[in-house]
Amino acid sequence: MSDRALPTMRHAPESRVVRARSVLASVPDPEIPVLSVLDLGIVREIEELADGTLRIAISPTYTGCPATATIRADVAAALQGAGLAPLRIVDALSPPWTSDWISEQGRRKLREFGIAPPGKVAAEPAPILCPLCGSTDTERISEFGSTPCKALHRCRACREPFDRFKCI
């Protein structure tokens, strides 16, 4: 990527990057709209290049996730709408995204939305709490769920099924 080689501006670019960050804090994930793209940990870099382009590096969660293209378009539209163009949105494949990058705020929002947040990868397997009643008496129904990033579980205490964000 030739754009990586361009030096970043050293003087007073902060405000544009900071503004971009605050705009992205309100761009929702299309599949789980309680989470912003920042909560999800997929925005890896925001920088202003020497030629004035704002470069945003986004890491896909799953390689086949159909939301990836929508996310790029939503990010571009939001930043353009805030007058932050010209933009360049690039894929950041390495290092690969991990559910560990979901913010603490993101984990709280997931729980409130009824989705059990992922544990930390290094701490797996850990007890899974029902996001509805808080019981640890839960079981996995399926390794996979309604989107590539979720699995299906069930609470034996309150009898409700729930999604859990996969831990990868």
Added chain:
Amino acid sequence: MNAAPTDAVRGAAPGPLFEYLLRIGDTGLVLAQRLGEWVGHAPAIEEDLGLANTALDLLGQARMLLSYAAEIEGRSRTEDDLAFLREESEYRNATLAEMPNGDFGDTIARQFLLDAYQVPLYERLAGSRDTRLAAIAAKALKESRYHLRYSSGWLVRLGDGTEESHARAQAALERLWPYTGELFDADETDRQALADGIAPDPAELHADWSARVDVVLTEATLARPPESRYRWYGKRGRHSEHFGHLLAELQFLQRSHPGARW
């Protein structure tokens, strides 16, 4: 990169990296197509979701690999041109991936044998000298490990399940086992990719695959089938009789409505 690809067939561009990307990319693409055939037909909604999600991951991986292959080729083809508009002999997938779905036991056995291959493959490709392939592999590895957990779990449940499920799982393994030889049988492309630091040594890969497979087969109370001397070579463009039918469905829309887009 200047060695002549002696096993390349009509239509392929020279170069071991291009050939190698097609091999692993096409294996994912074709397996995803097979798994997609289960949508709406799996034994339970959870397995419908499981097989479809696995297919989606494999398709995502294939897109990255085929996009890269198209760039390397430098003939202005795209990932879609490669996926939808090649002739049968130009696909380089492992023959195992194109085997028909059969019953759920056949599908799980095929999936397990290929997942147990992709995990050690991507572990090694993550250290490839080709940094783009290494990045794709590191990403794909996380997904493949998840797939292997799923297919191993099912193979154990079927093998160590009822008399009927055990018999069907054993029969599926025996039907599919002869197609695993191709995965590790090094030819000129494999040797050149190894020499260039692009890809791992197939013999080393075989030892790793074999050890992983044995652990799960033991837990599943299934017997490891004997090795077959016969070889299929989907990876050189010589496919089984099932492949044309698969392509007819995969390519129908793009052939009938050239350039159609969502």
